[in-house]
Amino acid sequence: MTKKYEHIFFDLDRTLWHFEENSKKVLVAIFNDFGLHRHIEFEDDFIQQYYYFNDLLWDRYRDNKITKDELRGERFKLTLNHFKINNTKLANEIGDYYINESPKQTILLPHATEVLNYLHAKYKLHIITNGFEEVQHIKLSESKIGHFFDQLIFSEKVGVKKPHPLIFKKALKNAGATTQNAVMIGDDYYADIYGAQRVKMDSIYFNHYQTPHQYQTDKEISCLSELIKLL
Numbered sequence: 696m697t698k699k700y701e702h703i704f705f706d707l708d709r710t711l712w713h714f715e716e717n718s719k720k721v722l723v724a725i726f727n728d729f730g731l732h733r734h735i736e737f738e739d740d741f742i743q744q745y746y747y748f749n750d751l752l753w754d755r756y757r758d759n760k761i762t763k764d765e766l767r768g769e770r771f772k773l774t775l776n777h778f779k780i781n782n783t784k785l786a787n788e789i790g791d792y793y794i795n796e797s798p799k800q801t802i803l804l805p806h807a808t809e810v811l812n813y814l815h816a817k818y819k820l821h822i823i824t825n826g827f828e829e830v831q832h833i834k835l836s837e838s839k840i841g842h843f844f845d846q847l848i849f850s851e852k853v854g855v856k857k858p859h860p861l862i863f864k865k866a867l868k869n870a871g872a873t874t875q876n877a878v879m880i881g882d883d884y885y886a887d888i889y890g891a892q893r894v895k896m897d898s899i900y901f902n903h904y905q906t907p908h909q910y911q912t913d914k915e916i917s918c919l920s921e922l923i924k925l926l
C-alpha cells in the first residue's frame with residue numbers, strides 16, 4: 696500500500712462477524728426447540744433451505760423490492776412451506792426467535808479481534824453496514840468489538856444501501872475522511888468493493904473462501920491476519 700491511510704472502513708457481516716457460524720448455531724437451536732424434526736428429516740436440509748430463501752429475499756431487499764418486515768416475515772414462512780409446513784404462526788414465532796437470538800452470537804472471523812487491536816492503534820476504524828441497526832449494535836457489543844469503531848454507518852439511516860455511492864460519501868463525511876486517505880474492507884464484491892470503486896475509494900476484497908472470480912479488485916486477502924502486513 697503506497698497511500699497514507701488514516702481511516703479504515705469495515706463491513707460487519709461475514710467480514711468481522713461470522714454470519715454463517717452464528718446463524719447456523721441459532722438455526723440448529725430452532726430445529727430442536729421448535730420440534731422441526733417431526734416434519735423435516737435432516738437439520739441440514741432445513742438450514743440450507745433457509746439460506747436459500749434468506750439470500751433470495753436479501754437480494755430483493757437490497758434492490759428495494761421488499762421491505763425489512765417482508766424480508767423478516769417471509770424467510771421462515773417460505774422455508775417451512777418448502778417442507779410442506781403451512782403454519783404462519785409458527786413461522787412468525789421462529790422469525791422472532793431468530794431475530795432475538797442471532798445477534799447475541801459472538802463468533803468472529805479468525806483473527807478479527809487481534810487484527811482490530813493492531814489496526815486500532817494506527818488508524819481510525821469505522822463500520823459501513825447494510826444490516827439492521829438495532830441488530831448490528833447488539834452484535835458489536837456482544838462480540839466485544841464495538842469499542843474499536845469510531846463511526847457506524849447504517850444503510851437504514853442513510854436511506855440507501857451499499858453499493859450506492861451515497862452511503863460511502865456519507866460515511867467518509869461522518870468520519871472526516873476523504874477517498875485519498877481511506878480504504879474499504881469487505882467480503883461482498885458488489886456491495887463493498889464495487890461500491891467503494893464507484894466513489895474512487897481504495898478497497899481490499901476479503902475473499903475468505905478463496906472463491907474464484909474475475910472481478911477487478913485493488914487488493915485481495917483470504918484471512919484477516921494478512922491485513923497486519925498490508926496496513
Ligand SMILES: [Mg+2]
Binds near residue numbers: 707
Ligand atoms: Mg458482508
